[in-house]
Amino acid sequence: MQIGTMTIDPPVLLAPMAGVSNRAYRAIARKQGATLCITEMVNANALLHKSAKSFWLMEMDPGESPVGIQIAGSDPELMAEAARQAEQQGCDLIDINMGCPAPKVVKNGDGSALLNDAATAVAVVREVVSAVHIPVTVKMRAGWDHNTITAPSLAEEFERVGAKAIAIHARTRDDLYVRPANWDFIRQVKERVSIPVIGNGDIRTPEDAVRMMELTGADGVMIGRASFGDPWIFKRITEFVRSGHHLEPPSAIERAEMALYHVRRMVEIKGESVGIREMRKQLTWYLHGTPGSSAYRNRCYALNTLEDAENLINEWLDHARNEDLSWI
Numbered sequence: 660m661q662i663g664t665m666t667i668d669p670p671v672l673l674a675p676m677a678g679v680s681n682r683a684y685r686a687i688a689r690k691q692g693a694t695l696c697i698t699e700m701v702n703a704n705a706l707l708h709k710s711a712k713s714f715w716l717m718e719m720d721p722g723e724s725p726v727g728i729q730i731a732g733s734d735p736e737l738m739a740e741a742a743r744q745a746e747q748q749g750c751d752l753i754d755i756n757m758g759c760p761a762p763k764v765v766k767n768g769d770g771s772a773l774l775n776d777a778a779t780a781v782a783v784v785r786e787v788v789s790a791v792h793i794p795v796t797v798k799m800r801a802g803w804d805h806n807t808i809t810a811p812s813l814a815e816e817f818e819r820v821g822a823k824a825i826a827i828h829a830r831t832r833d834d835l836y837v838r839p840a841n842w843d844f845i846r847q848v849k850e851r852v853s854i855p856v857i858g859n860g861d862i863r864t865p866e867d868a869v870r871m872m873e874l875t876g877a878d879g880v881m882i883g884r885a886s887f888g889d890p891w892i893f894k895r896i897t898e899f900v901r902s903g904h905h906l907e908p909p910s911a912i913e914r915a916e917m918a919l920y921h922v923r924r925m926v927e928i929k930g931e932s933v934g935i936r937e938m939r940k941q942l943t944w945y946l947h948g949t950p951g952s953s954a955y956r957n958r959c960y961a962l963n964t965l966e967d968a969e970n971l972i973n974e975w976l977d978h979a980r981n982e983d984l985s986w987i
């Protein structure tokens with residue numbers, strides 16, 4: 660898959676996820692086969708007000724590439740300025756958020772509210788494209804609700820004003836996460852544009868990824884929640900697409916090692932207090948579905964120190980070993 664002059668091969672992407680796809684998470688995903696990663700959403704207004712948080716959200720590991728910074732907002736000029744500042748951080752592309760359903764975002768006309776305002780949405784993309792030298796992509800939902808599926812016509816306009824790829828989350832704003840993704844929305848977008856279309860929504864297995872591409876013609880896939888506690892999903896998809904074979908799922912030892920690496924890296928990046936707080940939920944994801952994991956869940960939520968997190972992971976590993984040797 661080609662985005663501007665960048666080749667993304669194989670086209671298996673990590674989705675932007677607020678509170679999740681920080682640089683530690685992206686490094687892990689990349690090592691496990693994600694070929695393009697997108698940051699957490701950065702609010703354009705906050706960025707232009709120099710909020711420290713916006714700059715943390717844009718932080719990248721030295722040499723991290725390819726990576727896209729996602730910006731959110733609906734004022735074309737402010738978005739253009741935010742895109743310039745994001746470009747200065749050294750990212751490879753700017754992604755524009757037109758999917759966020761959160762009430763506090765849509766009440767300002769940002770995120771998925773733009774799906775209902777074609778003139779503004781197109782102006783945002785046009786201004787951002789002309790503000791930066793790197794490719795601009797748009798990630799959007801299919802429309803506001805099932806009566807207003809605007810993504811196909813908007814995608815056509817976005818291509819016309821210079822967007823280099825469209826990622827489509829196959830739900831409407833109204834669906835939130837309650838209804839299942841309808842991949843036909845991806846097909847409808849793909850029919851209307853010649854730039855790459857990246858399909859997103861409810862890919863849980865390598866078979867899902869193949870089926871989505873076959874059903875929709877999507878040029879690539881973007882994975883969000885299926886990577887929670889399972890960054891190996893990227894390699895499993897890549898291998899299955901390439902050879903039709905399944906890689907073995909990770910062993911308990913591999914899971915424990917990854918969880919330890921992840922929590923230590925988060926503490927390095929964010930300090931112990933914030934790093935551990937942000938890792939609590941993620942640790943439950945690494946342990947999820949493994950023998951004895953339910954006993955550890957509540958303890959994950961009570962963690963405060965790196966030492967406690969390391970002890971918990973090692974204890975869980977011993978438990979898993981004793982419970983079922985086939986896990987090791």
Ligand SMILES: Cc1cc2nc3c(=O)[nH]c(=O)nc-3n(C[C@H](O)[C@H](O)[C@H](O)COP(=O)(O)O)c2cc1C
Nearest residue numbers: 674675676677699700798828860861862882883884
């Ligand atoms: C915790 C979380 C945070 C998210 N944050 C963002 C975000 O910042 N920007 C965005 O475009 N989408 C965001 N999304 C949506 C995902 O990128 C993706 O479109 C959605 O989860 C569907 O894909 P999946 O079924 O593979 O998870 C978020 C999703 C989750 C679960």
